[in-house]
Amino acid sequence: MFNPELFFKALGDKTRLRLLNLMGEQEICVCYLVEILEQGQPKISRHLAYLRRAGVVEARRDGKWMHYRIVMPPDTGAAQILRQTLAWLQEERSMQADRSRLSKACCSPAKYVALQGAPLPVSVMLESR
Amino acid sequence: MFNPELFFKALGDKTRLRLLNLMGEQEICVCYLVEILEQGQPKISRHLAYLRRAGVVEARRDGKWMHYRIVMPPDTGAAQILRQTLAWLQEERSMQADRSRLSKACCSPAKYVALQGAPLPVSVMLESR
DNA sequence: AAAACACATTCGTCAAGGCGTATAAGTAAG
DNA sequence: CTTACTTATACGCCTTGACGAATGTGTTTT
Numbered sequence: 301m302f303n304p305e306l307f308f309k310a311l312g313d314k315t316r317l318r319l320l321n322l323m324g325e326q327e328i329c330v331c332y333l334v335e336i337l338e339q340g341q342p343k344i345s346r347h348l349a350y351l352r353r354a355g356v357v358e359a360r361r362d363g364k365w366m367h368y369r370i371v372m373p374p375d376t377g378a379a380q381i382l383r384q385t386l387a388w389l390q391e392e393r394s395m396q397a398d399r400s401r402l403s404k405a406c407c408s409p410a411k412y413v414a415l416q417g418a419p420l421p422v423s424v425m426l427e428s429r
Numbered sequence: 430m431f432n433p434e435l436f437f438k439a440l441g442d443k444t445r446l447r448l449l450n451l452m453g454e455q456e457i458c459v460c461y462l463v464e465i466l467e468q469g470q471p472k473i474s475r476h477l478a479y480l481r482r483a484g485v486v487e488a489r490r491d492g493k494w495m496h497y498r499i500v501m502p503p504d505t506g507a508a509q510i511l512r513q514t515l516a517w518l519q520e521e522r523s524m525q526a527d528r529s530r531l532s533k534a535c536c537s538p539a540k541y542v543a544l545q546g547a548p549l550p551v552s553v554m555l556e557s558r
Numbered sequence: 559a560a561a562a563c564a565c566a567t568t569c570g571t572c573a574a575g576g577c578g579t580a581t582a583a584g585t586a587a588g
Numbered sequence: 589c590t591t592a593c594t595t596a597t598a599c600g601c602c603t604t605g606a607c608g609a610a611t612g613t614g615t616t617t618t
Contacts, residue, residue, distance in 0.1 A: 330565065331564070334565095341564085341565070341566090342565090342566080346566085346567085348565095349567085364564045364565080365564065365565085366564075366565060
């Protein structure tokens, strides 16, 4: 029932890989994705839509904000490959840098004025308990 | 040193996935790929070139014939994903059918006249000992 | 109701990629 | 050397997809 071609097409783009890396296993607000990737909001939104059509992510509305999360495909093989891919990405320098900037963005609002008032990523909320 | 984007782009095409499935862990002559996939020789050749550029396969000349084989990427993560992908493909109906037609093609030359005299795939040579 | 905000979508443009047809390149056989 | 054979590449055409800019949609605030 799952389409390998569509699945790999979704992974065949730098920006989409960066988005998936930032989502990790947690849901995250779009505003953070835009700020961290420094890539223009419509561009990010289009790539998120692509990932949604491919069945790789799902969205949840929270007032003005949209939260995206990775959804594991029902197909066991695909899920395994997706998990493996996420682990692989974490080994990459640039992907680590993205994740590092994400943590900092949540703790230094002065540097990321646009994010003041935005809902914190779950990972950061857990850290600050 | 390995490029995830290029890697997944290479896997994001039905024909290329079928080619990789037919190669499996063994090298195979192009003429078989053309016959089994029934897809026109230039098309197959272009997709093989794409896979070569992406570093997923390598070619070996044997007189008039060219043999292609999957080459595991030096990057451990990529290699793991590639192996899992190949295993995943083998679970698909259509991919099993391709592999089944490959065995038959080597044993019934009458049906595949174009293949008479072509070098047998290694897997078939092993079976017929 | 109006304004502000977060995000999605549309539009026009451009590059990448897929395909069939024709042709080139490399090798073996006559 | 010419021919036949296997594979690769060039060409023209078309589709997909990526992008910035502008605009639309849904929600909260005033």
